[in-house]
């Protein structure tokens with residue numbers, strides 16, 4: 001009888017620790033109940049060179065695969081006229097995203113309406129989709145099977161932003177970047193000669209009390225794969241996120257963990273505010289900024305629900321695409337603008353299209369996603385959800401989740417040895 005109780009308790013505990021699928025998209029079709037289109041030419045805060053549209057030239061589903069594909073603005077169809085925007089549009093047209101697409105999601109930096117004669121209209125159209133107001137989660141496992149685009153100066157990303165910004169505006173409430181890359185086929189760092197394009201990917205957290213003190217550089221990891229690069233091959237990008245921290249993987253190979261080590265192995269973890277100082281050689285936060293996370297848990301700001309975003313940006317002047325002094329675009333031409341060219345970068349980029357456009361080849365230039373899956377354990381699921389069917393039996397001892405698994409192994413061993421004794 002006791003054996004049976006032990007056995008049931010063990011099964012229940014193991015089940016409680018197991019990841020269960022809570023959300024997925026395998027792209028039978030583009031589902032607007034799961035994804036919302038950003039529609040804006042804001043530039044992502046990085047002065048990027050694209051207009052995000054809901055145009056099916058920029059995002060579509062085929063063969064159970066989502067394609068997010070940058071195109072030239074001149075070639076897209078203007079819904080107002082039914083004809084392509086044309087070359088003249090960029091410097092002599094009027095962009096009015098509400099008139100064109102019925103909606104605009106971010107108006108900063110003339111992101112919704114722009115007169116090309118006053119400020120050049122972005123030369124690229126692309127897509128950025130998000131699960132905002134549809135699905136957000138706190139803690140769990142995110143798995144995305146994806147292939148990055150290849151094409152010079154593309155900046156694909158699969159990432160997450162806070163659903164409710166509870167600790168304040170970016171970067172106070174955090175940002176979680178599962179994967180970011182650069183689409184160039186043969187970009188190498190000037191200093192160490194290492195790959196910086198499609199052979200490299202990075203995972204990063206952004207966090208800090210203000211935009212001018214974001215300590216992302218303390219929480220950024222990357223992986224390089226020359227034989228199976230990220231743009232010619234699909235890989236499985238995974239993030240495991242819990243109250244001890246975040247761990248990023250590609251095809252089950254760990255890329256980075258944050259904090260490093262995770263909280264359960266960290267001596268005297270006192271939160272991300274102190275980690276930002278200690279890990280940065282005791283550099284205090286700038287400008288007497290105060291801790292925005294004092295009222296959160298010791299994982300704040302990464303202790304609130306985040307939603308998923310997938311996009312392909314192009315260009316930008318924030319430094320993510322390195323200047324020629326930092327990286328060489330082997331095989332020919334240097335980056336056609338500098339990151340100091342805040343106003344003129346986009347125009348210089350467009351004028352150099354004979355150099356980069358030949359590297360944007362058909363659907364190789366699309367970020368392709370086959371599946372997005374989110375898993376949670378019973379204890380990670382929001383309490384508002386109905387209790388899962390496989391709840392631990394009421395008889396299970398009151399033990400906490402971090403040692404539940406170890407405890408269940410002890411139970412299992414006890415069970416096996418008891419059975420062994422009975423048999424012998």
Ligand SMILES: *[C@@H]1O[C@H](CO)[C@@H](O)[C@H](O)[C@H]1NC(C)=O
Nearest residue numbers: 087088089091092093094117
């Ligand atoms: C600019 O657009 C106007 C119409 O909006 C057109 O009449 C004019 O020819 C255009 N200028 C150039 C240089 O294409």
Ligand SMILES: *[C@@H]1O[C@H](CO)[C@@H](O)[C@H](O)[C@H]1NC(C)=O
Nearest residue numbers: 223224225226228235251253
């Ligand atoms: C490159 O990707 C392949 C296929 O997933 C994998 O077997 C290999 O271990 C990876 N190599 C590196 C260095 O990540």
Ligand SMILES: *[C@@H]1O[C@H](CO)[C@@H](O)[C@H](O)[C@H]1NC(C)=O
Nearest residue numbers: 265266267268269270274278
């Ligand atoms: C951890 O905190 C305790 C108590 O404040 C202190 O005695 C110990 O030196 C700290 N250890 C480290 C590695 O900072």
Ligand SMILES: *[C@@H]1O[C@H](CO)[C@@H](O)[C@H](O)[C@H]1NC(C)=O
Nearest residue numbers: 213284285286287288289290
């Ligand atoms: C920070 O606070 C100290 C003491 O109040 C003050 O002397 C200093 O000027 C402040 N620094 C900044 C950058 O505001």
Ligand SMILES: *[C@@H]1O[C@H](CO)[C@@H](O)[C@H](O)[C@H]1NC(C)=O
Nearest residue numbers: 167290291292293294295296
């Ligand atoms: C933390 O909570 C206290 C008490 O409610 C409040 O006064 C303070 O403004 C809060 N701080 C932050 C950064 O939210």
Ligand SMILES: *[C@@H]1O[C@H](CO)[C@@H](O)[C@H](O)[C@H]1NC(C)=O
Nearest residue numbers: 185186187188329330331332
């Ligand atoms: C990258 O460029 C370097 C220098 O031109 C060349 O030696 C190398 O073979 C190229 N690699 C690839 C993968 O194209």
Ligand SMILES: *[C@@H]1O[C@H](CO)[C@@H](O)[C@H](O)[C@H]1NC(C)=O
Nearest residue numbers: 323324335336337338341348
């Ligand atoms: C970038 O800056 C360097 C150094 O000032 C300059 O030599 C180069 O011409 C600039 N490149 C472009 C494309 O403007």
Ligand SMILES: *[C@@H]1O[C@H](CO)[C@@H](O)[C@H](O)[C@H]1NC(C)=O
Nearest residue numbers: 264399400401402403404406
């Ligand atoms: C849970 O167990 C761990 C490891 O035994 C222990 O460090 C921690 O204090 C426990 N937490 C609670 C809330 O009992």
